[in-house]
Amino acid sequence: MNVIKAPIEILMRALLARLTHYCEIGDAERDALLALPMRERTYEPGEDVIEKGDNPAEALIVKSGWAARYISLKDGRSQILNFLLPGDFFDLQVFVTDAADHSIAAITKVTALAIPGHAMLDVFSQDNNLGLALWWATLQEEAILREQIVRNGRRDASERVAHLLLELHRRAMIIGEGDNTEFRLPVSQVLIADALGLSFVHINRVLRRFINEGLIEKDKDLIVLKDRDALIAKCDFSADYLHLDAEPPRYRLRPLAIRPSG
Amino acid sequence: MNVIKAPIEILMRALLARLTHYCEIGDAERDALLALPMRERTYEPGEDVIEKGDNPAEALIVKSGWAARYISLKDGRSQILNFLLPGDFFDLQVFVTDAADHSIAAITKVTALAIPGHAMLDVFSQDNNLGLALWWATLQEEAILREQIVRNGRRDASERVAHLLLELHRRAMIIGEGDNTEFRLPVSQVLIADALGLSFVHINRVLRRFINEGLIEKDKDLIVLKDRDALIAKCDFSADYLHLDAEPPRYRLRPLAIRPSG
């Protein structure tokens, strides 16, 4: 079918960069990853990529655009768990869990690379380094979820907004979108409210106050952090939980080669 | 040097039961697990098992007692991320992350089995089935964190209390503590408040109202769910996210035996 070639390299670089961050990736691992069958998928703004209950057969990696993991309650209330930016994995857990326990929606137009689950799992389970790297990526995602719990549980509205802006700014910078003081936030105030467990009216008031106080500037989806230090002080932000620093992995596995039988 | 023998079997049964839940565990896997060096550790109520910033060299598995993962803010506010019950893993992520980004405290007296990180990682990385099982356990934990985000973000106080009671009741039952209508909840109202992002005064009022309405009864740490259906209806509880049903894993890996070299 239309298995693509050219864009793979581009995205693969991001994937490799991310995995290399966690573990040693040698030529063998690289080749195995590059040999994975992939196809590109696109989603329109608002479209559900994964719906709760789905049983997708593919893992997805965001190539461009923003998406959101979310859970809806029966009465229409909904909570965003996490935003997904380019380079983030979409549902690795589909391999081991039978049905998705949450949904994922495209916020902007999203392009993603889809890798068949069995192929991906084969590669990762046959190579311990890749398996470990994948496990690490999962744990890192968990750390972001933990921080979301604290943010929404024990911080007031302006602390929450400041903290989220700083997180997203940092994550945008890492993937080369935005610079030291500004980034594009293609997320409506309704969605920010759903992420922070507040009403969109209140999000608006907080943002307006930040603007009036000279902390930020806003033009369309461009956010300028005019006084980043003040924002950081306001919510005691620390980027530690994003685990972005290139630290050597704690344990290195010996390379796979010959394994004793039995 | 006081490597223990007798209690291992007891706890190992819980560990095996949990892992078997996710993947096929054969004799080889079982033997590898049983051969792990372990020692028992105990912690007093209120004692920190892991402090943020620690760099522990051991993985821990709760044998008895309750503990809590939590994060504290500078000004003293603190948020409980998740409760840990017997059979739960303590910090698997220590293997791949350098410093713990959150703390764990014993709520009751806790006994745990400690397994050196390198030994555990060796076993799990040498056996793909165990590795997959461990990964699955991690993903399951993530699902509980996600539900915690929704609970605290988009539910009101009584929904939160009802939902948490139902979750903990279910988790207690799974490990053989408590029955269909009652369980022991050795957790003060202050801690419930820290888990649900509310004030302890308000937790008290909600619980009192539940008692007055005949939904629950309380005697010391014994909670009786007198009208479980009403509680479930109140918060639209579904235990799906706990992923407790013994479903077959989505993908089975071929057993490890001889592996081609190079």
Added chain:
DNA sequence: CGGACGCTTGAGCTAATTCAAACTTAGTGG
């Protein structure tokens, strides 16, 4: 041009908070 969507602001309301005090229980030591 009209309609959909998102942003903004005001007014009134309420769920949950803070502060304060009393009370209950378990544990400790004389």
Added chain:
DNA sequence: CCACTAAGTTTGAATTAGCTCAAGCGTCCG
């Protein structure tokens, strides 16, 4: 065995952060 303390629970009163409702905007797009 009782006094004393510490920790947890309970309740009331006053306060407030954030909500809902409602209306008016601007902007984009077919």
